Amino acid sequence: MEVLKNRILKDGVVLGDNILKVDSFINHQMDIKLLNQIGKEFKERFKNIEITKILTIEASGIGIACIAAQYFDVPVVFAKKHEGINMDKDNYESEAFSFTKKKNYKIKVSKKYLSAEDKVLIIDDFLANGNASLALIDILNQAKSEIAGVGIVIEKGFQPGRKLVEDKGVKVESLAILESISNGKIIFK
Ligand code: 5GP
Numbered sequence: 371m372e373v374l375k376n377r378i379l380k381d382g383v384v385l386g387d388n389i390l391k392v393d394s395f396i397n398h399q400m401d402i403k404l405l406n407q408i409g410k411e412f413k414e415r416f417k418n419i420e421i422t423k424i425l426t427i428e429a430s431g432i433g434i435a436c437i438a439a440q441y442f443d444v445p446v447v448f449a450k451k452h453e454g455i456n457m458d459k460d461n462y463e464s465e466a467f468s469f470t471k472k473k474n475y476k477i478k479v480s481k482k483y484l485s486a487e488d489k490v491l492i493i494d495d496f497l498a499n500g501n502a503s504l505a506l507i508d509i510l511n512q513a514k515s516e517i518a519g520v521g522i523v524i525e526k527g528f529q530p531g532r533k534l535v536e537d538k539g540v541k542v543e544s545l546a547i548l549e550s551i552s553n554g555k556i557i558f559k
Contacts, residue, residue: 371407371408371411371545371546373404373407374404374407374408374523374524374545374546375546375558377395377401377404378390378392378524378546378556379556381394381395382556384551384554384555384556387551387552387553388498388526388528388529388551389470389551390496390524390526390548390551390556392495392524396430396434396495396523396524397430397433397495400433402437405433405434405437406437408434408437408438408523408545409434409437409438409439409440409441410441411545412438412441412442412491412493412521412543412545413438413441413442415521415543416442416491416518416519416521416543419489419491419518419519420489420518421442421444421489421490421491421518422444422487422488422489422490423444423445423446423447423483423484423488423489423490423491423515424438424439424442424444424445424446424447424490424491424492424493425446425447425448425449425479425484425490425491425492425493425506425509425510426446426447426448426449426492426493426494426506427448427449427451427477427494427502427505427506428448428449428450428451428452429451430494430495431448431493431494431495432446432448434493434494434495434523435448435493438493438521442491445483447479447483447484449464449477449478449479449505449506449509450477450478450479451475451476451477453478457478457480458480458481458482460480460481460482461478461479461480461481462478462479462480462481462484462509462512462513463476463477463478463509464476464477464505464506464508464509464512465477465505466501466502466504466505467499467501468501469496469498469499469501469502477505477506477509479509479513481513484509484510484513484515485513485514485515486513486514486515487515488513488515488516489515489516489518490510490515490516490517490518491518491519491520491521492506492507492510492517492519492520492521493520493521493522494506494520494521494522494523495522495523495524496522496523496524496525496526497520497522497524497525497526497529497531497532497535497542497544498526498529498531499529499530499531499534500529500530500531500532500533500534500535501531503520503522503531503534503535503540504534504535504538507520507535507538507540517540518541519540519541519542519543520535520540520541520542520543521543521544521545522542522543522544522545523544523545523546524544524545524546524547524548525542525544525546525547525548526548526551527547527548527549527559528548528549528550532544546558547559
């Protein structure tokens with residue numbers, strides 16, 4: 371997706387050898403015009419697949435998923451990392467290792483919102499080692515929902531996430547794939 375790649379080159383900031391900061395337009399301040407283009411592109415990539423729900427993970431996936439959902443005309447469910455007193459007790463649960471926080475965290479989705487009738491598209495901002503996507507796939511398997519695919523805004527192609535997700539038999543569509551971000555230089559595949 372050219373407009374996204376150009377924006378990453380213009381405003382993305384490389385931290386060390388493997389973190390790309392896009393918080394001026396995607397996951398802190400959000401460029402809604404760009405997110406709409408991203409939502410339309412996800413719809414185009416999954417246009418031939420029936421989808422009844424979008425599943426993402428808090429926090430940074432939520433905004434992207436909500437805007438994409440308008441093009442699919444389906445609800446968004448997001449996996450919660452933090453339990454509040456108002457959270458249902460009957461949940462699907464999984465565990466993931468956070469790439470950015472370097473620790474394990476639990477994710478939960480109420481059993482009310484995913485079922486065997488659902489055909490679910492997973493959406494997230496980044497795909498790195500695949501931990502977030504694999505935990506969401508685990509939750510969908512527990513719910514016996516059909517997995518329509520994984521839609522990713524930025525895939526770090528030099529990390530193993532895509533292979534691990536595809537090994538589960540799940541299609542991955544990424545809108546920008548990074549080949550490397552070494553020495554502060556962003557190179558796309
Ligand atoms: P994974 O679970 O695939 O290892 O990593 C995906 C999650 O980690 C995403 O939800 C994203 O929030 C975060 N993440 C991974 N790599 C990056 C990165 O380079 N930059 C940012 N901003 N987040 C990342």
